[in-house]
Structures are given as C-alpha cells and as structure tokens.
Amino acid sequence: MIRLEYFTKDDFQTLIDWNVNASTSFLYQWTGGAELTYPLTHAQLEAYLKGANKNGATRYIYRVVEQQTGQVIGHLQIAAVDLKQRSARISRVLIGEPRSRGQGYGQQMIRAACEIIFDRWQLHKASLGVFDFNQSALSCYQKVGFQIDGLLRHARKVGDDYWDLYEMSMLEDEWQAVKGDQS
Numbered sequence: 001m002i003r004l005e006y007f008t009k010d011d012f013q014t015l016i017d018w019n020v021n022a023s024t025s026f027l028y029q030w031t032g033g034a035e036l037t038y039p040l041t042h043a044q045l046e047a048y049l050k051g052a053n054k055n056g057a058t059r060y061i062y063r064v065v066e067q068q069t070g071q072v073i074g075h076l077q078i079a080a081v082d083l084k085q086r087s088a089r090i091s092r093v094l095i096g097e098p099r100s101r102g103q104g105y106g107q108q109m110i111r112a113a114c115e116i117i118f119d120r121w122q123l124h125k126a127s128l129g130v131f132d133f134n135q136s137a138l139s140c141y142q143k144v145g146f147q148i149d150g151l152l153r154h155a156r157k158v159g160d161d162y163w164d165l166y167e168m169s170m171l172e173d174e175w176q177a178v179k180g181d182q183s
Helices: 009-019 024-031 042-049 105-120 135-144 172-182
Strands: 002-006 060-066 072-082 087-095 125-131 147-158 161-171
Touching: 002 072, 002 105, 009 042, 009 072, 024 087, 024 147, 060 105, 072 105, 087 105, 105 125, 105 135, 105 172, 125 135, 125 147, 135 161, 161 172
Parallel strands: 087 125
Antiparallel strands: 002 060, 060 072, 072 087, 125 161, 147 161
16 A cells, blocks of 8 residues: 655655666656656756645645555656646656556555545546556556546657657546445
8 A cells, every 4th residue: 555745855866766777768758758857856856846735736746655664666746736627637657666566556646646636625627648658557547447538649759759648537426436436
C-alpha cells in the first residue's frame, strides 16, 4: 500500500537521482517536457514547487511513499485544479524506484489521486494524458476506470520523432461505481 504526501525540497535529490542516468525522452515521457527538462536541477524543481501545495493552489505535487517501508518510490501531480469547472488533471506520474515497478503501485497511485479529486475535493472530472506507446500506463489507467476520450496524433515532438497522446478521463459517477466494485 502507498500514501501520497506533499513533495518538498527534501525530495529534490531523490527525483534527480531517479533521472540522472535516464534519457531526455524518459524524462519527457513522465513530465510532458514543459517546465522540467533533462537534466533535472534543483533550480527547475524550485520553480516547479513554487505556489504548489497551498490552499487554493491549482497544483498539488506529491511523493509516493510505500507504507510498510516508509520508502519514497514515486511521484505524482494533480494540476489544472479548477473548482469552477470541478475538474483536475493527473500528471507527472512516475514510479522512480526501479524495483517497485510492476508491483501494482501505479494503480494505487491513481486511485489515491482519484480519492483526493473526487472524495476530498468533490470534483466532477479527472483527466490525464498518456503516450500511445506506454501500454503499461494505458492499461493501468484503464484498470482504475479511466476511459479514452481520443487520440491526439503527433501531439508532441521529441527529438526527431512525433509522439501520439491518448487523452483519458473519469467522471465522478464512474469513480463511485469503481469504488463500489472494490468494496
């Protein structure tokens, strides 16, 4: 089991270390490439954290902690929080600890984010994007209850390649049904 805790400056080095031997495309795959670029730096993460995790913020950034060991194993963001439209976007999902991959933590992370979005904040819609080649993430999101809204062809240019992006979402009544199935 996991829990989400606010990401802080104390987590910067862990996130940097998870990406130190990675590639530009690996980092782009989980960050979207907008404000975090390879190689990750403390300065980038300072800017990323600015204004987050405060009452009324539009962005909440979390570290993912494995409850039994207390080890930080991942990272997740809930952004584009719009109380008027009652929506939020899950993004920057990463299981950074290699030995923790393939253990079901991804589904737990997305469920925990949905609990915040739907149960705590009482929002109507959660959305996310996933590159079409990331079949394990796509499968994870579908198992939690997200549905594909559409495919954005050549949505991002990474190096000389263009990547297609699935847009996915879940509505509050769908979340309630998913929760009911888990009881």
